[in-house]
Amino acid sequence: MVNIFPNPSKFNDHENTNKIVLVIFIKITKVIVKEELKSNLINKKLNIINWFDCHYTNIGKKDFWSDVLIVEFKDKFELAKFYKDDVSKINLQAVQVFNLLPKNSPRFFVNFLKLFRPIGYFFELIKSSKSELHNFSNSKSNILPTREQAERLLNEKSNKKAYMINLLELKEMAQYKDKSISITGREAYVEKYGSQAFKSVILLGGDFAFNGRIIGNSLIEYNVPSDTKGKWQALAIAEYTKACKMLELEKIPGYSKGLVHREAGLKRNYNLYATKNI
Structure with a gap:
């Protein structure tokens, strides 16, 4: 048995009165156990921002996690109550918990970009309807799906909105073929690639459910x-109208040119395909 809530003593004194946001990765193999946990948390009036059912891994070695929760506590003292109650006295196969500092984009900016979605739909129609699978390989890339993972995503039949849950680790310094470029991995990935990827997701009909910096x-x-395992720096959850859209971002002009910055700045990426439970 394992408590899914961390000991409040792990938080610094200056965080006592601040909101605490946690992302909790869980592996549960039995539906009845999952429903018991869900019922316990709801009855305890836990502020669950999101609960995702995880289906399979798009970038990573194997399918593993079954659920991802994002929860919020008013402060360290509210967390202490849940920690003491230990509502998770059930059979969980695995648990991993991160402390998050939310970094969500202003909704007025997102809503402004949505006005241009007809342009995105136009490019979606005039370009090839399927992603080029030769862009993926069976190499041990830390930032791309294998060919088999890409095919599974392209063939996904669910009509539910798809949520791609990303754990991100950035390089300290970006690594370009052009050695004269000297910027940090964060500048390359977040500022150069990320801004273009953000616009492309919105123009394809998607959105961002949650973004945050992982603390420690x-x-x-x-x-x-x-x-x-290891030290991750950020969590990003992109929302798509369906799963295969993640592989169609290159239909949006400008996205492909940004990939060089993703390659230069991103050290490691773990990506899960999920749908919403709560």
Whole structure:
């Protein structure tokens, strides 16, 4: 048995009165156990921002996690109550918990970009209806799907909105073929690639459900796979009208040119395909 809530003593004194946002990765193999946990958390009036059902891994070695929760506590003292109650006295196969500092984009900016979606739909219609699978390989890339993972995503039949949950680790300094470029991995990935990717997702009919900076190391690690071990720097959850849209971003002008910055700045990416539970 493992408590899914971290010991409040892990938080610094200056955080006592601040809101605490956690992202909790869980592996549950039995539906009845999952429903019991969900019922416990709802009855305790936990502020669940999002609960995602995870289906499979798009970037990473294997399918593992079954659920991802984002929860919020008013302060360290509210977290202490849940920690003491230990509502998770059920059979969980694995748990990993991160402390997040939300970095969501202003909604007025997102809504402004949505006005231009007809342009995105136009490019979606005039360009090839399927992603080029030769762009993916069976190489051990830390930032791309394998060919088999891409094919599975392209063939996904669900009509539910798709949520791509990303854990991101950036390089300290970006690595370009042009050695004269000297910028940080964050500048390359977030400022150069990220701004273009953000616009492309919106123009394809998508959105961003949640973005946040991960503070420090994992607060809890229990039976965690190698895929998600280590120090991550950010969580980004993109929303698409359907799963295959993640592989169609190159239909939007400008996106392809930004890929060089993703390659230069991103050290490691773990990506899960999920749908919404709460």
